[in-house]
Amino acid sequence: MEELVGAIVRGIGIGSTYALLAVGFVIIYRATEVINFAQPALMILGAYFTALFATRIGWPFPVAVLAAMLATAAVGALTERIALRPMVGQPPFSAAVVTVGVFIVLFVVANRLIGQDVLTVGDPWGLERMDLLGVSVFRVDVAKVVLSMAAIVGVSVFLKYARAGLAMRATSLDQETALAQGIDVGRMFGLAWSLSALLAGLAGMLIGTGAGGVDTTTALVALKALPVIILGGLDSIRGSVIAGLVIGTAESLTRAYAADVAPVLGANFDVVVPYAIMILVLMVRPYGLFGTPEVQRV
Amino acid sequence: MSVSRALRRGRPELYTDYAADQAIWNTPAKRASTAVIVLAAFAMPFLLQRDLLTLLTLVAVYAIGGIGLNLVSGYAGQVSLGHAFFLGLGAYTAAFLGGFGTGSVRGLELDMLVWLPVSGLVPAVVGFVVAPVAARVRGLYLAILTLGVLFVGEHVFKEARSFTGGAGVGRASAEPILFGVDLYERRTVLGFELDGTVNLYLLCLVALIVLAVLARNLARSRYGRAFSAVRDRDIAAEIMGVSLLRTKTLAFTVSSFYAGIAGALLSVVLGQVTPEKWNLLLSIDFLAVVLLGGVATITGPIIGAAFVVLLPRVVEGVAPYVPFVSQTIGGAGIVNVFQLQTMLFGALIIVFLIVEPRGLFGIWLRVRNYFKAWPFSY
Numbered sequence: 001m002e003e004l005v006g007a008i009v010r011g012i013g014i015g016s017t018y019a020l021l022a023v024g025f026v027i028i029y030r031a032t033e034v035i036n037f038a039q040p041a042l043m044i045l046g047a048y049f050t051a052l053f054a055t056r057i058g059w060p061f062p063v064a065v066l067a068a069m070l071a072t073a074a075v076g077a078l079t080e081r082i083a084l085r086p087m088v089g090q091p092p093f094s095a096a097v098v099t100v101g102v103f104i105v106l107f108v109v110a111n112r113l114i115g116q117d118v119l120t121v122g123d124p125w126g127l128e129r130m131d132l133l134g135v136s137v138f139r140v141d142v143a144k145v146v147l148s149m150a151a152i153v154g155v156s157v158f159l160k161y162a163r164a165g166l167a168m169r170a171t172s173l174d175q176e177t178a179l180a181q182g183i184d185v186g187r188m189f190g191l192a193w194s195l196s197a198l199l200a201g202l203a204g205m206l207i208g209t210g211a212g213g214v215d216t217t218t219a220l221v222a223l224k225a226l227p228v229i230i231l232g233g234l235d236s237i238r239g240s241v242i243a244g245l246v247i248g249t250a251e252s253l254t255r256a257y258a259a260d261v262a263p264v265l266g267a268n269f270d271v272v273v274p275y276a277i278m279i280l281v282l283m284v285r286p287y288g289l290f291g292t293p294e295v296q297r298v
Numbered sequence: 299m300s301v302s303r304a305l306r307r308g309r310p311e312l313y314t315d316y317a318a319d320q321a322i323w324n325t326p327a328k329r330a331s332t333a334v335i336v337l338a339a340f341a342m343p344f345l346l347q348r349d350l351l352t353l354l355t356l357v358a359v360y361a362i363g364g365i366g367l368n369l370v371s372g373y374a375g376q377v378s379l380g381h382a383f384f385l386g387l388g389a390y391t392a393a394f395l396g397g398f399g400t401g402s403v404r405g406l407e408l409d410m411l412v413w414l415p416v417s418g419l420v421p422a423v424v425g426f427v428v429a430p431v432a433a434r435v436r437g438l439y440l441a442i443l444t445l446g447v448l449f450v451g452e453h454v455f456k457e458a459r460s461f462t463g464g465a466g467v468g469r470a471s472a473e474p475i476l477f478g479v480d481l482y483e484r485r486t487v488l489g490f491e492l493d494g495t496v497n498l499y500l501l502c503l504v505a506l507i508v509l510a511v512l513a514r515n516l517a518r519s520r521y522g523r524a525f526s527a528v529r530d531r532d533i534a535a536e537i538m539g540v541s542l543l544r545t546k547t548l549a550f551t552v553s554s555f556y557a558g559i560a561g562a563l564l565s566v567v568l569g570q571v572t573p574e575k576w577n578l579l580l581s582i583d584f585l586a587v588v589l590l591g592g593v594a595t596i597t598g599p600i601i602g603a604a605f606v607v608l609l610p611r612v613v614e615g616v617a618p619y620v621p622f623v624s625q626t627i628g629g630a631g632i633v634n635v636f637q638l639q640t641m642l643f644g645a646l647i648i649v650f651l652i653v654e655p656r657g658l659f660g661i662w663l664r665v666r667n668y669f670k671a672w673p674f675s676y
Contacts, residue, residue: 029438035438035441035442083648083652086652087651087652090651090655092437092438093377093437093438093441094651094655095651096438096441097585097589097647097651098647098648098651098652100582100585100644100647101644101645101646101647101648101651102644102648103644104582104640104641104643104644104647105641105644105645105648107640107644108633108637108640108641108644109641111637112633112637223445223578226442226445227442227446229442230439230442230443234438234439266453266456266457267456267457268453268456269453271449271453272449272450272452272453275445275446275447275449275450276446276450278442278443278446279431279443279446279447279450282431282434282435282439282443283431283434286434286435286436286439287439288439294436294437
């Protein structure tokens with residue numbers, strides 16, 4: 001029982017991080033119809049910046065996290081301006097491949113910055129446990145859930161009520177009409193990338209907390225947000241959150257039980273569980289659980 | 299209905315029937331240049347050093363895989379990030395059929411005549427099975443679905459130890475024994491001295507030429523036109539009587555066949571194949587071969603393969619003359635050679651997609667058209 005609860009809590013913790021990354025993908029997809037494959041690199045840069053500000057320079061942790069998020073957002077905005085803005089009007093897939101190129105470049109930069117070390121982000125949670133409704137859980141998992149959900153709610157509120165959020169939603173509905181209403185569409189793209197990178201920066205910090213630490217292979221964790229966005233539907237923030245939690249929990253449960261229950265699946269099957277779930281769901285629902293089917297005219 | 303030679307002189311694009319218009323080599327210049335390039339390719343073993351020849355072998359292998367990816371992604375518009383999985387499948391099929399069995403892995407030690415075609419057929423069958431699922435989803439959903447296939451496939455490779463050697467270990471590749479003749483043996487044929495490197499190069503070159511001509515023929519047949527129709531507007535294609543399911547299935551099957559052959563040859567060139575080799579980065583390599591070479595062309599992936607394979611080598615050659623690049627990992631300098639290679643690779647993908655989406659083949663077209671229209675600029 002204890003093991004089950006522990007696995008579920010860990011799953012929800014990691015799942016909310018996936019959700020955070022996935023919402024970043026969704027924001028960019030809704031604005032520009034592009035999947036941003038550079039998100040993993042942005043995430044690891046976020047982790048690097050946090051480690052730089054918090055442990056090397058020694059700023060207080062909350063300040064360091066905010067500064068790292070802003071720094072990542074700046075990288076995101078810059079990327080959009082240099083590499084993605086010229087792709088406006090090109091097929092979405094070409095633009096998506098441009099982000100693959102961006103990923104490669106930023107990943108090398110991150111590798112160069114991090115080097116062979118394993119960075120610690122200097123979080124205050126460590127390996128401490130706390131009591132939650134009578135169950136002992138890691139504080140870091142609770143922190144992951146709380147911070148991720150707060151950030152996602154914050155972004156949703158921004159998109160729903162802020163003037164710039166309204167402009168962003170208008171842009172994603174119809175770029176030309178938005179332009180005709182006096183919205184600077186290019187700036188909205190930049191804003192979408194900044195917001196997305198902001199979330200990626202936070203996610204990078206969360207991935208680096210606890211026992212983990214950040215090295216260069218951590219970036220691959222962010223690729224698990226891809227099945228999450230497909231499962232939830234490319235354009236649904238609600239879908240991302242639900243799918244993130246589902247996939248995080250499924251992964252964590254597999255890690256805890258697969259070796260005993262189904263050894264035939266082999267070692268480390270938890271790594272491919274997100275993709276397996278995604279493939280199964282796509283066979284039934286080609287646009288994910290909450291995605292909007294594409295309306296096509298001939 | 300042929301026109302007299304005198305009439306055709308100076309009119310290379312005068313066609314009097316559809317067959318001539320649709321021919322692969324529809325102008326004398328194309329015929330001549332293709333012949334020269336093929337002859338030059340066959341002369342390479344006697345002009346180049348061994349290590350460069352191995353690189354050229356890799357170019358041929360990457361070109362085969364790139365042509366396969368171009369059939370499904372370039373011509374038929376079905377984006378696949380799972381290409382590396384099908385290469386791996388071909389490699390392990392080849393290693394199982396043609397490799398030596400040891401205590402840890404199985405091998406049947408069959409002739410290349412068996413393992414080379416079968417290493418294409420097995421991925422083709424898997425592609426045929428996966429295609430109906432892939433045909434249900436479109437665009438970026440498909441890209442990520444195929445990415446999922448790649449990750450699940452990598453897991454299967456790591457677990458199927460008796461075939462693949464398992465994670466981090468891998469196994470030796472198939473033995474290139476064709477008609478009972480070991481290609482690694484050194485021998486003299488018609489006065490030419492042939493050793494393993496040369497034989498392997500010639501083998502890959504012949505495979506490339508055969509498969510490239512086949513692909514070009516497929517692309518200009520009714521099936522190839524169906525591919526393009528599905529890519530350009532799938533609903534319109536369906537209304538015109540093109541079966542989406544059948545067309546997409548054919549594209550995936552043929553593409554997987556090419557990938558399997560490329561994987562089998564690649565494993566032979568590399569000698570040892572680990573399950574980690576067939577990962578996302580290899581898929582991105584092939585994506586780059588197609589995009590940098592030229593989407594929906596056959597010549598394009600060949601140029602692209604040369605570019606992708608030879609670029610690291612060129613960077614290595616130039617690096618000593620660039621001040622801020624260090625030669626070793628952890629050396630002084632802002633970046634090392636390997637980081638520079640990877641960064642250039644990424645940057646080139648970005649630059650090409652922004653500046654010349656038709657790739658290197660597009661640049662060639664521009665050059666050609668300039669001289670064709672010379673002295674007029676339009």
